[in-house]
Every structure is written in C-alpha cells, then in structure tokens.
Amino acid sequence: MDQTLSDNIDEVIVDPKTYGDEHSYHRAFSWLRENDPVHWTAPDRYRPFWAVTRHADIMAVEIDAKRFLNDPRQFLVTAADEDLLFEQTGSRKFADNLVAMDDPKHRAYRALTSAWFGAKSLKSLEDEIAALARETVDRMIDMGGACDFAADVTAWFPLRTIMIVLGVPREDEPLMLQLSQKLFGAVGGVEGMAGMVDAFNAFNAYFTGITADRRASPRNDVATILATATIDGAPIGEAERNAYYLIVAAAGHDTTSSSISGGLLALIQNPAEMAKLRADPSLIGKAVDEFIRWTTPVKHFFRTAVSDCEVGGQRVRAGDNLMMCYPSANRDAAVFDRPFEFRVDRPDARKHLAFGYGPHTCLGNALAKLEIRILFAEMLARIDDFQLAGEPKWVEASFVSGLTSLPIRYRAGRG
Numbered sequence: 001m002d003q004t005l006s007d008n009i010d011e012v013i014v015d016p017k018t019y020g021d022e023h024s025y026h027r028a029f030s031w032l033r034e035n036d037p038v039h040w041t042a043p044d045r046y047r048p049f050w051a052v053t054r055h056a057d058i059m060a061v062e063i064d065a066k067r068f069l070n071d072p073r074q075f076l077v078t079a080a081d082e083d084l085l086f087e088q089t090g091s092r093k094f095a096d097n098l099v100a101m102d103d104p105k106h107r108a109y110r111a112l113t114s115a116w117f118g119a120k121s122l123k124s125l126e127d128e129i130a131a132l133a134r135e136t137v138d139r140m141i142d143m144g145g146a147c148d149f150a151a152d153v154t155a156w157f158p159l160r161t162i163m164i165v166l167g168v169p170r171e172d173e174p175l176m177l178q179l180s181q182k183l184f185g186a187v188g189g190v191e192g193m194a195g196m197v198d199a200f201n202a203f204n205a206y207f208t209g210i211t212a213d214r215r216a217s218p219r220n221d222v223a224t225i226l227a228t229a230t231i232d233g234a235p236i237g238e239a240e241r242n243a244y245y246l247i248v249a250a251a252g253h254d255t256t257s258s259s260i261s262g263g264l265l266a267l268i269q270n271p272a273e274m275a276k277l278r279a280d281p282s283l284i285g286k287a288v289d290e291f292i293r294w295t296t297p298v299k300h301f302f303r304t305a306v307s308d309c310e311v312g313g314q315r316v317r318a319g320d321n322l323m324m325c326y327p328s329a330n331r332d333a334a335v336f337d338r339p340f341e342f343r344v345d346r347p348d349a350r351k352h353l354a355f356g357y358g359p360h361t362c363l364g365n366a367l368a369k370l371e372i373r374i375l376f377a378e379m380l381a382r383i384d385d386f387q388l389a390g391e392p393k394w395v396e397a398s399f400v401s402g403l404t405s406l407p408i409r410y411r412a413g414r415g
C-alpha cells in the first residue's frame with residue numbers, strides 16, 4: 001500500500017491537479033478501487049461525500065434513480081462556493097436543467113428533445129457534419145502540416161456541430177465558446193466561481209433573444225422546440241428553458257473535443273493501433289468507443305441518497321452525497337480486459353460509463369459518437385503520419401477535463 005497516498009487521499013480526490021495528470025488520477029483511483037472502493041471523503045474545504053469508484057457500484061447507484069437523486073448536489077465545488085451560490089440564487093442548484101432534475105419533472109423535460117437526439121433525426125444531420133469535417137481537414141491541410149490540434153481543431157468542430165443542432169448562427173460561436181469555457185472553468189476548476197454568475201446572465205440574455213426569434217419564425221432546430229415547448233398543455237418556464245439551452249450548448253463541446261484530442265493523442269502514442277485502424281477503417285465504431293472510454297472527459301457527477309442503504313458494502317445514510325467517479329469505472333479490471341491498454345478493436349469498450357448510466361445517460365451520446373466517427377474517418381483518409389510536436393497540456397479541473405494543447409505535425413495524404 002502506498003502510505004503517502006492513503007494518508008492524503010481525500011485531498012487528492014478533490015484537487016483539480018489530480019485531473020490534469022492522468023497518471024496521478026489513475027494511481028489514486030486504482031488504489032481506491034483496490035482498497036476502499038466506496039470511500040468516505042472528507043476534505044478540508046468541501047462538504048463530505050462518498051467516492052464511488054467501481055463500475056458495478058456506479059451502475060447500481062445510477063439505475064436506482066428513485067433512491068439516488070440528482071437534486072441538490074451535481075458537482076464538486078467548495079462549501080464556500082456552494083454557500084455563495086445559495087446566497088446569490090436562493091438555491092444550491094446551478095440551474096434548473098436536466099442534470100439537476102429528478103422524476104417526474106426530469107422525464108417530462110427530457111422527452112421534449114429526446115427524439116431530436118435520437119438516431120433518426122441525427123441521420124438528417126450527417127451531411128452537415130460531414131461537410132464540417134471536410135472543412136476542418138481542409139483547414140488542417142492549409143495550416144501547412146502543423147497545428148495545435150486541441151486549440152485549432154477540437155475547440156471548434158464539436159462547437160459548430162452543437163450550434164447547428166441549436167440553430168445558433170456562426171458569428172455567435174466565439175461568444176458561446178467563451179461563455180461555456182467560463183462556466184466549465186468555474187465548476188471544478190482552479191478559479192472557483194469567479195465569473196460564473198456573469199456567464200449565466202450573458203447566456204440567459206442571449207437565449208431570451210433566440211426564443212423571441214423562433215417564436216416569430218420557427219425552424220427545424222432544437223431552439224424552436226424549446227421556444228415553443230409545452231408540458232401538460234402549459235408553456236415551460238423561462239428559467240427551465242434557458243437552463244435547457246445552456247446545458248445543450250455547454251455539455252456538448254468541451255466533452256466531445258476532449259475525446260477527439262485525447263483519442264488522437266492515444267493513436268499517436270500507440271502506432272500499432274493507428275496502423276490497425278488505418279488498415280481496417282471498419283473498426284472506426286469500436287475505436288470511437290475506445291477513445292471515449294480512454295479519455296472519459298466527464299470526471300464525475302453526484303447523487304444524493306434519500307434513504308439509508310448499502311453501496312458496495314458501505315452503509316450510506318439518507319442525505320449522504322455520492323460522487324460517481326467515471327474514469328475510475330472505465331479502468332475497472334472487473335469489466336475491462338487489461339484496462340490500461342488502449343486498443344481500437346477492444347470488444348468491451350462499449351461497456352464504458354463515460355456517458356453515465358440510467359435515466360440521466362448523456363442525451364447527446366449518439367451525436368457525440370457520430371461527430372467523432374465522421375471527423376476521424378475524414379482525417380485518417382486525408383492525413384498521414386501524425387506525430388507529436390511538443391508537450392501535450394491538460395486542463396486542471398475535477399468536472400470536465402481534457403487537453404488544452406496538443407501540438408502535432410502531419411502530412412497531407414492521398415484524399
């Protein structure tokens with residue numbers, strides 16, 4: 001047993017730095033899975049919680065949505081920031097969005113857009129996403145064989161896709177990027193809540209304008225669905241509508257971009273896997289699952305128990321909070337054969353919990369997989385010889401994290 005680690009484990013679990021370095025993360029969480037898989041965590045500046053680190057325990061909690069609620073705690077923020085939020089908004093929730101709702105409200109709100117995010121309507125987006133992927137690879141080639149893949153490519157491609165889904169015009173994308181990075185930087189990041197309320201207000205003002213526009217001239221996009229949505233015959237509330245826009249706008253790009261850049265880095269670091277995928281492009285579906293398992297961009301969500309129960313052998317009391325540690329689940333040797341090996345043809349990759357599980361399973365999971373598949377198919381067909389051209393850098397944040405910088409070199413190929 002690693003004595004320093006076990007002495008300090010509660011602080012390691014909440015330290016944003018742990019999440020900026022995958023070796024530190026996996027060292028700590030492998031230790032937890034082995035020694036204390038449902039670990040009572042009582043760090044200095046945070047309200048205490050159970051860290052749930054095994055695949056089976058996370059699934060058991062998430063499927064039991066009557067006992068384990070999303071309200072009121074969704075993410076890790078300091079107790080001081082939680083109190084500040086409460087003072088400013090009168091609530092411990094960041095916003096009344098899908099992630100903060102429970103049934104029956106959650107089911108009703110999720111049903112508003114679930115068909116839109118299903119396979120059938122995504123089919124109609126495929127051409128637009130493919131055109132975007134071609135444009136993205138054209139730009140990479142125009143950059144002359146070198147770029148910062150995280151900053152120049154993956155920061156934009158998923159953002160553009162989600163803006164097509166929402167119906168936000170291209171000229172407003174930089175604003176969306178800036179606001180959502182401010183928001184994500186605040187949750188679980190080193191800067192705390194600074195700027196968060198400003199970002200919320202700016203988002204709300206923007207989306208109020210979109211609502212007015214879609215009511216006047218409806219289109220075939222998610223914004224129109226939300227602008228005109230009713231539940232039980234009554235229009236949905238303004239706070240819920242704005243929170244819905246925001247979660248769709250914010251949840252879909254830093255996450256997807258982190259799987260794209262992390263997936264490319266893993267291919268560069270594992271040349272035999274890159275060669276395997278190039279030799280057999282039909283592996284792309286499995287490879288995408290593996291990119292997502294490997295990177296697991298969302299590091300946690302919380303649940304709160306409403307009654308006393310047992311999780312992974314621990315007595316959990318009503319009111320206790322539980323942190324679902326997704327990247328840990330995705331290296332669990334009880335589920336994944338040699339979990340620390342990156343394999344594009346891994347048969348068990350689909351069992352990953354990177355999209356969560358149960359009624360809150362990522363609404364955009366099919367969209368994310370579609371985007372990643374289309375972009376990699378285009379890149380691998382038209383670009384050869386990807387190489388690392390500098391040190392990759394990761395963002396230090398305990399909620400959503402991934403590469404902020406991935407300097408690469410490459411050669412335009414056949415396509």
Ligand code: HEM
Nearest residue numbers: 098099251252255256298355356357360361362363364368
């Ligand atoms: C690789 C990319 C992505 C990852 C890793 C990811 C991960 C997650 C996770 C872990 C959850 C919570 C699941 C749970 O509590 O069980 C979630 C929920 C959600 N995601 Fe994603 N996501 C990704 C892409 C997207 C995209 C492209 C969208 C587009 C709209 C999106 C929208 C949402 C929404 C709206 C929810 C809330 C669902 C609910 O509470 O019912 N995500 N996602």
